[in-house]
Amino acid sequence: MLRQEEQYVCHDYLDDVHALRRGDSGYSDNTIIDETCRSKMCEWIFHVIDSTRLQRETASVAMNFLDRFLCATTPRAERARTDRREYQLAAMTCMYIAVKIREPVVLDANLTSKLSRGLHTPEEITAMEYDILIALQWKVNGPTTLQFVNYILELLPPSAESIAPVLYAHSHFQTELAVGDYAFVPNLRQSTIALASILNSLGVVEKDHETPLDECIQFVRSISNSFDLDIDSPTVHAIRGRLLKSFSECSKVNMSNLKLPNGCQRRHSSLIR
Template sequence: MPALTPNHLEGSLLPALDQNDLADLIAIMRIQEETTYMVHDYLADKEELRKLSAKPVDEDCRTKMCEWCYHVIDYCKFRRETVGIGMSFLDRYLCTRKGKETLGNRKEYQLAAMTTLYVAIKIHEPMEIETSLLADLSHGMYDEMEFVTMEQTILQTLKFRVNGPTPLGFVQHFMALTPKGIHHRVTQLLMDFARFQTELVISHQKFVAIRPSEIGFAAILNALEGIGENLVSKKDQAAFIRNIEDFSEIAKEDVEKTQLKLSLLFITLIEGEYDEVLKVADSFKEEEEPEKLTNGISPGKTLGNLFRRGSK
């Protein structure tokens, strides 16, 4: 049974599913992210990268290419989640022996990033863009055949496996586990809040190696804390979290560090530099409580306040 992918209804709730079917879908997605679709931080080994080139691909390259991809997607009025899907193709490709060669050549990296967006659009959008348009968008840096060749190389390297789980996909499936006591409008608000966070992580290399299920779970935890107990009772929050833990076999405590990183990312987009704050968070030992990192301030509540500020 294939997992439902975000191209069906980005930012929307899934239709009602039988609990057994939902459990099977989540289990399949969890297996996928642990096996075929698993990635690592291919930019972590700086010494190895310098062996490839004096000026290898770095985190800033990812940020710039993501910005470019979002500009294209927004202009074409496609779903923004398609950028995340395209970047997931790119990440998996760069984790392979063939893709590693690309890390030493920024021009080839840019070609690969543009191509994976093209592939994601072709698979997940109702309309596809032509390679001639990509060539035009590259301002003559690449011709049509270079995109065609790169597409074939990437797809063959990935063995045409292009239906993996994403953070938003997990959020959508987890949201199907909300208790009946939560009003449907509140459920949609939680969905929107969590979806927004999954979109933020795409541009940041620090999240590449974190499993999509953990990001999805962490985003929902922040969403719950962000809207508070006035809209979702403490009892319903606990039941919802317990449902996610049971179906995903992930403990809430195991994603708290990711939850904190998501909060810091949003905060620093508005008030500071993310990477500098992240170094502080990473300096704490795994066993320390996340509350100590923020002097007792709840990451989710902080994120919720800023989310509302940013929406004004």
């Protein structure tokens, strides 16, 4: 999985878009995409997935398809970066592809067109599907952050059995928060985000339960060594800090006073944004 995920890492494609805007390219703020465009389409995709009672991880996969497509150098990807109608079509088609691959139900092009309220025809959706798959080089089965979280937590020591449900719940929630935040898109591995989510969840458990945290931290440290991940790295601390803030804002769990290892607080957040 670790080797495979390297093929699914994105670069900062919005920086490329901003470079076009800064240059004398003829593009305007009303046509090129930005973080707000991404946030709105992410919310829409999660809403559709929830309304149809599909797996929320499918929405995460759809957003990964979209981000990677926008990193591509194909003419269609360039149009999607500079034309918001094309971007919307690409986002909807990525959801259509993700559902087709991961779900037992059928979300065909006609229904997807209806979800767009007629803005995009079934023919446009199927044509975009082909262009996206070509741009992705048909790499559509990469490991997700949620999968990394589950694999790591399955290896918890027996002494942590009582806190496992809380760790799963909080870690899963943070992986979904990361999907909607563009700061977690450029140059970050899914496994790193997963590890940061678990570390934050362990902090919540320490505050609310009588748990041998040192034993759990040692467990995560041993896993991270096996994965060649450094839980004390500035990048992990920066990811944790941003997730902590989002978690506190979106849930009833107060994580604002949660300490990071080695006294390293949110001063590293600039590494993410």
